Amino acid sequence: MSYARIVERRSTLAPVPKSHAWQVLREAARIEPDEGARIAWYRNDPINQLDRQTAEALVASGRHDEVLGFLRQI
Numbered sequence: 001m002s003y004a005r006i007v008e009r010r011s012t013l014a015p016v017p018k019s020h021a022w023q024v025l026r027e028a029a030r031i032e033p034d035e036g037a038r039i040a041w042y043r044n045d046p047i048n049q050l051d052r053q054t055a056e057a058l059v060a061s062g063r064h065d066e067v068l069g070f071l072r073q074i
Contacts, residue, residue, distance in 0.1 A: 020064035027071040
């Protein structure tokens with residue numbers, strides 16, 4: 001699976017600039033080398049420190065900088 005599939009997927013929340021999703025996924029690659037696991041995390045795992053929302057939902061709501069900050073703290 002490629003990043004293109006995750007960033008081109010139509011979000012139900014709002015249009016997301018592809019560059020924001022790419023930035024988050026690239027930063028997550030520093031922590032998780034497995035692409036499938038990264039995409040599963042991005043879509044499905046709530047981040048407790050960020051209102052228990054998924055990275056996908058946070059990026060869709062314009063909070064990509066917060067997700068990047070969270071990943072950089074790990």
